[in-house]
Amino acid sequence: MIADQLRAATQPLNEASSMPAGFYTDPEVFRAEREHILLANWVFLARDDQLPQPGDYRSFDTIGGPVLLVRGHDAVLRCFANYCRHRGSLLAEGTGNSSRLVCPYHAWSYGTNGLLLGCPDMKSAEDFDRSANGLVPLRMESWAGFVFTTFNELAPHLIDTLGDLPERLASHRLDEMRCTWTITLEPRCNWKLILENAMDTYHTGLVHRQTVGAQQSRTLTTRGEWKCIQVTSGRSIATLPGTEPPFPVIAGLDDDARQGTYFTVLHPALQFAVAQDCMWWLNVTPIAHDHSVLEIGGCFPADVVAAADFECNAAPYYERWELVGREDTGILERQQKALGSVAYRPGRLSWRDDQVQALSRWVLDRLPLG
Template sequence: MEPREAIDVRDPRRYARVTGDPLDTDSLPPWCYTSDAFHAAERERVLARSWLCVGRVDMLAGAGAYRALDVAGHRVLLVRSEDGTIRALANVCRHRGTKLLEGAGTTRWIRCPFHNWTYGLDGALRGAPDMDATRGFDPTASGLLPYDTGVWNGFLFVRLTPGGPSLEASFGAMTDLFAPFRLADMVTTRTRTYDVQCNWKLFLDVFMEDYHLKAVHGASIAATYIKPAPPETGPGYASIWNPHEGTSGLTSEDRDHAFPPMTGLPASGTRYGWLYPSFAFAVTVDSVWFFEVEPDGPGRSRVAMHMGFPRAIAERNDFAKKAERYYARWHCVLDEDNRVLALQQQGLESPAARAGRYSFLEPVPSRFAQWLVAGVTA
């Protein structure tokens, strides 16, 4: 058996069975989920060059609000300045590299804990004590390095390496598909983080295939999603429309506790979206949920699940109590997925694992695999 780490992960011949109509293809070779070399390649060639979701603009309310995140191995600081602009800055001191802020909060300055260099909310260096004698030191050229940012329907994105299509172009036809749901008017009301024991791609694949519903979600939500429409896919995205009655933000048995649905929706159901490589989200008649997925090496992922509602619902007097049933549904379903994903990862780590064939109910993982391989081998 060929050792996995000896494989040239950028050789297109390695992926000959991955490309084609999903019903003709194999899944990715197992080492795409376990190999350090493959993970380094996908991080550098795909993740670092794509638009990655870093929450929503409503999570940075007011001047000085910040979030410090790890994004594809970069330390990223999201910060809102006095004029309302949201920036993504390298969370790395220009003096000797110390990480500046942690977690989330509100601040007036960005001050380095090591030697007190101080930056404004726009990233400009405002103070550097005892640097007067340093020859040729230019404070104006020592601000925090900026990343590209973009906003789509209130979702905030960062791109770690400049170049490539605009955020709007990347979403393509998904912008029209999601327009009826008025996502820009949603507010994030709850976040829960998970250490998931699987490769980041597996976490996203399961979100966008209907094949596992009966086996994994039989007791929670499988009865809601009875007739998913065929996926709509584009060069860098996929979307699935699941028509159904009521909301999918509650389990079937909690249906009587639903908030009133948004008015003016053209149809009832849930629309799922995946902007490759790592932004997965879903919106139903009264709520939205979405993920920030950060790989932690090839075999583990850190996931933030964010949940939200239209502003009018979130401002209701009975919101906090009723929303708990929604949160319980989302946690329960994610726990169901995460249990089986840990088993999938353990299986894929075995040398006996092989690529497999897809059902007609899982074309999106095949489409994504083809997109990813094109990026890794380019």
């Protein structure tokens, strides 16, 4: 990336420009991010409550390859690299429930605890040790029902990266929520553009003029590997304006949390949007410098989910999350396309881009760009 453009991007906000185009368009930058950021940190997989029963499994395509979460028959959730120990076929696809995981290639089979159970025609293989040929376990840690993995044996514990995030979100009691809905989008844009967009209410009056409309926000001070703005609104913005949100304010919500919705980025690539009545998570999986997967999940308090009319009342939330998600990814694809111009020059930042700049600096600080 061009040194004087990088310098301009890291000046105090009132003098700063946006990042050089290469930050979003250069495959070499993406390779460096993969190694130094994405593989070095925690990767969100799913909510714990998305695999409630013994035998439940879910597969994931992550930055470090295919991963499998399995709820064992002992009720313990485990995380494995999703490949067969024989000759490496993908073991499981999608989601399901099974008492054992059978490889579709030559039928090696594994227990829900990862142990190798069956391996036909291996009698003549000398010194073959079944117990050494179970699924490869990966580090897995959880907070408040959010399950993460990492490919970095030396990564600090998840909880130690969260700083004061658990305290800030304590009164929402996220651990008591249930994930009831997900959608997957696949925008042709750089992963960082999605996160910048989440920390920016400057765009809302335009991009979302037909849905949520203009929003105001304040930046909150954080400690730990996360950033936070609060979109100020006395009512939940998890449904579109014009009708009262069907679900009540979460009991016991603290005074700060009643003031609006927290939009957070948990580095490197997970967002939480936490409103007065629910929360939704947005997980970004970077695929290439110009290609990402965005999965959005909606969660509500368990007692709200248990009510008979839940699905009917939840529909307006799902509609809003999908509409706004598509509006955002639409504008981001336009941005990615324009960043590819050979005539591109960075533009000046507004005071409302403060967290956009903060996100770029977080990434830059971790890249060996010389």
